[in-house]
Amino acid sequence: MSTPNEPAKPSASAGSAAASLSQVTIATPAEHDGDEPSEDTISSRGRKAKRAKEAKDAKQQERDNDGIGPTGRPYREIPDPPPLDRHGPALVMAMCNQKGGVGKTTSTINLGAALAECGRRVLLVDFDPQGALSVGLGIQPHELDQTVYNVIMERSVSITDVIRKTRVDGVDLLPSNIDLSAAEVQLVAEVGREHTLLRVLRPVMNDYDYVLVDCQPSLGLLTVNALTAADGVIIPLECEFFSLRGVALLIDTIEKVQERLNPKLDITGILATMYDPRTLHSKEVMARVVEAFGDTVFDTVINRTVRFPETTVAGEPITTWAPKSAGAAAYRALAREVIAR
């Protein structure tokens, strides 16, 4: 795989995007099934109308583009996911990028929920001591007695005792909390330290069709464990100037794990996230990503929308929080692509 170059121009929008995310208004589910946040003031109604018009323009542009997607390529034909008459053995996917805040956790939750809507049984593994995946599924990590940490560090703790059901049918969670931060150091002294996650997942592999591992933003031993256990890697990449920085190092790590620890490891796909169809900047970054990674880039692109931060607060996936939103549709399309790959 070639080493990607960075886009030529720096982003002017990262700061303002962060600022707009911090102004999110949280609404009740009943109010919310579109793509826009509910806001009550007259000025916010004006903003809402403006955004609705912009969204409409973007959709019109998509139609004018004659079936060409945001990747600049025509959408590929994706077959309907075949129904399953039995479950397992699971394919393990590591959701990985050492850059922080690129949509790893959001994509793990929503891809997991969308795969479950296709009749797949899904285990989500929170492999980040921040516990954001657990929070995003409505679980308070500090209240947990046992987490993935106990499963990997204590041989007496069985994975089935720690896995819990979520509010989403077909989606289970192996939760995490800050305890996991100690594992990075403690694992160093273990025999077969890179294979620890693979070893603990083995007993449940036949219960699931997909195991999605939400990695922390680093390339340390926990991430190497996720890559060693994985069949595929999904790399969420923010459509932003600095997003390609560091990807070469990530690819290098994936190749080393493939050579030394896990020959079956493959890059399942690159997922462009936080895409803004109205900005030239997003389009330029997208073009660079497709130039560097070609067909590995999923046709599905996740747009930037405040619906995602809202779902984190709600503690559920967008597919149930706002089932008719464009964000939900995008993760459903991604699930179809993942099943087809």
Ligand SMILES: Nc1ncnc2c1ncn2[C@@H]1O[C@H](COP(=O)(O)OP(=O)(O)OP(=O)(O)O)[C@@H](O)[C@H]1O
């Ligand atoms: N498509 C999107 N549009 C707007 N906001 C988003 C989108 N995807 C994720 N977010 C928000 O961006 C923030 C970071 O997302 P997320 O936690 O999924 O990233 P991450 O890569 O897991 O971060 P970390 O590296 O810290 O684990 C969250 O507040 C999330 O709600």
Ligand SMILES: [Mg+2]
């Ligand atoms: Mg995360």
